[in-house]
Amino acid sequence: MFNLIDETYLQGFNRCLRRSVLGVTVSALWAGAGYALEPNIEIAMKQLNQQFSAEVIIPGYEALAIEMGGLVQAAQLFEAEPTEANLSAVRTAWLGAMSRWASSNAVAFGPVHSLGYSTALEFPTDEAGLDALLANASETEDFDVASLLPSLQGFEAMAYILGTESDKAAADFSNQERRYLSALTLRANDVTTDILTVWQAGWNSNPAYGTLLSTAGNPENHVYLSVEAGSEEIVRSIINSLEVVSGEELPEVVKASVLLEETPDAVTLQLLNSSVQGIQSAYLGTSNSEANGRVMGLGEVIAIADPTLDQHIQTSLATALNGIETTMTNPTDVAPLAEAQLSLNIAFELLETEVLPLVQN
Amino acid sequence: MQFRSLGALFKRLRFTLVVLLTAIFTIMAGVFLSLSVNAQISPAAGDATAFNRTSSAYEEAPPNLNPWETEEHDLGDEVFEEAFVSTPNTESSGLGPVFNNASCVSCHIRNGRGMPEPGQLLLRVTDGEAMAHQSATNKSEALKNAPPVQGLGNQVQDFSIIGETPEAKVDILWKETAGAYTDGTPYRLRSPQINVTLANGEPLPDTVQVSPRVPPHVYGLGLLEAIPEQDILALADPDDRDGDGISGRPNQVWDEQTQDVALGRFGWKANSPNLLQQSADAYFNDMGITSPLFPAEDGTTEIDQEKLVLAAAYAQTLAAPARTLMDDAQVQRGEKLFTEASCNACHVANFHTGSHKYPALRNQEIHPYTDLLLHDMGEGLADNRADFAANGQEWRTPSLWGVGLAQTVLPYSGYLHDGRARTFEEAILWHGGEADASKVAFETMSTEDREALVRFLQSL
Known part of the structure; x- marks a missing residue:
């Protein structure tokens, strides 16, 4: 044969x-x-860890601090002169600060939780508690907001007092409400300053948290024992943020729009947009602040191993943002929101199933 | 051209065969290399291990949960995050009137341990005078061994809803002491000095026994619940018959469900028999929320059985994190030193889980580094407050799995029952009583060995 x-x-x-x-x-x-x-990849991850806090996290909190400063000024002006224009300025400043905070959720790890900053800035409001607090306070009493429960402070408490353009005019605000609003903004401003201080300088003789991330894998680093652990922190933070936006926040808006035929309100859309922008910035390694350019981002680390995967994630995030922005310009057109949700789900899946194993190894 | 024989064909294919074998060998070598690197992350809780070494490590569900377990975990997660309010007629009504915090997650931030400051430290109290003349007729109260303080109960609640007055104001001052290792290296330890100012402006009477506590971590607890009782009891040696200086004993506590005595497993002094009761206790004492297990005097409750069960379900279905750097020589040396210093006599590494409500937790090889027993830890750590069978110097061995991530999950959090230890070194140096020999062994180690032992703890 x-x-x-x-x-x-x-x-x-x-x-x-x-x-x-x-x-x-x-x-x-x-x-x-x-x-x-x-x-x-090992070298790129090290570079990612070294640059991430200085180029993404800290500039993000600095941008929040700027917005917060504007909010304090606007609230103080409204307290002194309760005009419609000043009330409108407070509402605008509140949205500006809240948007920056929403963006920062993509990198919400470290001291922002342990030192109570996140709950001081965002916690479900105890409306009856807030009403009772304002009703019982004397005209001259200083509000010690820091000593109060998180349910009586932060962005949500401010939002409860501010109400909306359609249901609360400047004349509807009591002196107590205006005073308390000012006190809330001052407290939120202090919290933001503290977050920045911990990331940049440290807390209680402990090193700056930014240093702990940037030195991940160094022998003396007890928080991130390996380079991989530092990068995994960044990846998981983005994944967790995506999970909240694509799994909870956006579906709620889509559901209300489709089933209940509700037009999504501008504030909700703006905050969704900011959340996704924060995710995109963290992924790309930009600071979400126009002043800074792109540095070594997670995307570049991924591109070394799989450029197609990186491109796929970038496209998904861009598509999602585009969808939300389309609905922002025309809130009655909610179809792009559903597309945005689909794109975010894709980005979430890719990060969890493809990217995470890459940095864990 | 044609082949002349079968031999010629084999000759020509020989090279190919060699190359093929080389390729197979290379693939195997690559896989082996890959596996050896991945082996740095090893299961701590069998199939219920979470492979996450970041700040979200304690929030992971076991990967082996089945669909109905996952559903209960997710619903439990929502319950665990629920913030209670004073606003009436809402689903989250009922907070207070006095309390320590407004939600489970406010104390157990990211499911980690609480911080002494800012934030989550609470005070357990006992009327010492009443205890001296204790004449409880109620079996559970007699067993509990901690008469409540008039106006405070067994816990100081330092917050209140608006319009009500908190029971007291609690301030912490830290007292620092200096010491040195045998090699002369200095160290500093701190301990909390608690000042309590009652609502009427008076200090707490001297007769009140005070025990400051930080909230313990929440992950991996379902697996501890699944350890067979007889395996825990088998480790007990109350009279130190083996003469090793370590005499662990079980706490015997009151089970509110069965209305009978049970083995205590959870809490700093193992004063709770299971996670359902632990959850109900936290709702009642920490948030002022009544439940079917701890109803109001008139029998009403602010959460129903379903919510209580879901809160417990969440704690039960949290994974334990995988170890890291297991191939690291320093970590391996540290593990050896850990054993040589007899730390493993109480921080027992290996158990096999038995039955549990959740199948994912059954029959798992787990490495929690606890024996769940009470040990005399000496005067330095004593709170001098009894809790069921635990006396004022006894504490339950805390688990060590995942402890290396404590300050990754919650930067600046402390160790031990009141968070006094800022580092692993400080935590070890506070050990006394039955653990004194282990502490001395650590004190006399070289710097290199101390660092190795600490590195081992960081790898957990």
């Missing part, structure tokens, strides 16, 4: 087999050893 086989054919077959085997060998070496010890 074999004698009948043409040798030229066999020689070609052999050559082909040899090349294939060689290819398999090289691939195996790459896939086997490279999977575990991809040097370029």
Whole structure:
């Protein structure tokens, strides 16, 4: 049987087999050893950790601090002169600050939770408690907001007092409400300053939290024992934020729009947009502040291993933002919101199933 | 051209065969290399291990939950996050009138331990005078061994809803003391000095026994609940018959469901038999929320059984984080030193879980580093307050799995029951009583060995 086989054919077959085997060998070496010890990714992750707090997190909180400063001024002006124009300015400033806060949720880890800053800025309001507080307070009493429960302070308490343009005019505000509103903004401003201080300088003789992230994997670092752990923190923070936006916030708006035929309000859309912008900034390594450009972002780390994957995630985030922005310009057109949700789900899936294993190894 | 023989064909294919074998070997080597790197992260809780070494590590559900378990976990998560308010007629009504916090998650931030400051420290209190003349007729009260303080109960609630007055104001001052390792390296320890000012402006009477506590972590608790009781009791050695200086004993507590005595497992002094009762206790004492297990005097409740069960379900269905850097030589050396210093006599590494309501928790090899027993930890850590069978110097061995992530999840959080220890070194140096020999072993180690032992703890 074999004698009948043409040798030229066999020689070609052999050559082909040899090349294939060689290819398999090289691939195996790459896939086997490279999977575990991809040097370029390791270097890129280190660079990501080194730059991330200085280039993304801290500028984000600095932008929040600027907006918060504007909110304090607007609230104080409204307290002194309760005009419609000043009330409108407070509402605008509140949305500006709240938007920055929503953006920062994409990188919400570290001291923002442990030192109570996140609950001081965002916590469900105890409306009856707030009403009772304002009803019982004397005209001259200073409000010690820091000593009060989170349910009586922060953005949501401000929103409860501010009401909306359609249901509360400047003349409807009591002196107590205006005073308390001012006190709330001052407290929120202090909290923002404290967040920045902890990230930049530290707390109670402990090192700056930014340093702990940037030195992930150094022998003296007890918070992030490896470079991978630092990068995994960044990835998981983005994933957790995406999960909230794509799994809870956006579906609620879409559901209300489709089932209840409610037109989404401008504030909700703006905050959704800011949340997704924050996610995009964290992914790309931009600061979400126009002043700063792009540095080593998570996307660039991923691109080293799989440029298509990076492109896919970038496109999904951009598509989602585009969808939300389309509905912002025309709130009756909610179809783009559903598309945005779909895109965010894709980004979430890719980050969880493809990106996370990449940085964990 | 044609082949002349079968042998010629084999000759020509020999090279190919060699290359093929080389390729197979290389693939195997690559896979082995990959596995050895991945082996740095090893299961701590069998199939219920979470592979997450970040600030969200304690929030992971076990990956082996089935669909109905996942549903209960998710619903429990919502309940755990629910913020109670004073606003009447809402689903979250009922807060207070006095309380320590407004939601489970406010104390157990990201399911980690609480901080002494700012924030989550609470005070358990006992009327010491009443205790001296205790004549409880009620079996559960007699067993509890902690007569309540008039006007305070067994816990100081330092917040109130608007219009009501908090029971007291609590201030912490830290007292620092200096010490040195055998090699001369200095260290500083701190302990809290608690000042309580009652609502009437008076200080707390001297006869009141005060025990400051930070909220313990919440992850991995379902797996501890699934450890067979006999396996815990088998480790008890109350009379130190083996002569190793360590005499763990179980706490015997009151089970509100069965209305009978039960093994205590949870809480700093193991004063709670299970997570359902632990949850109900926290609702009642920390938030002022009544439940079917702890109803109001008139029998009414502010949360129903379903919500209570879901809150417990969340705590039960949280994974334990995987270890890291297991191939690291320093970590391995630290683990060896941990054993040599007999730390593992109380921080027991291995258990096999038995039955549990949730199948995902059953039959798992787990490494919690606790024996769930009470040990005399010496005067330095004593709160001098009894809690069921636990005396004023006894504490339940806290689990150590995931402890290396404590300050990743909650930066600046402390260790031990009141959060006094800022580092692992300080926590070890506070050990006394039955653990004194282990502490001395640590004190006499070289700097290099101390660092290795601490690195091992960080890898957990």
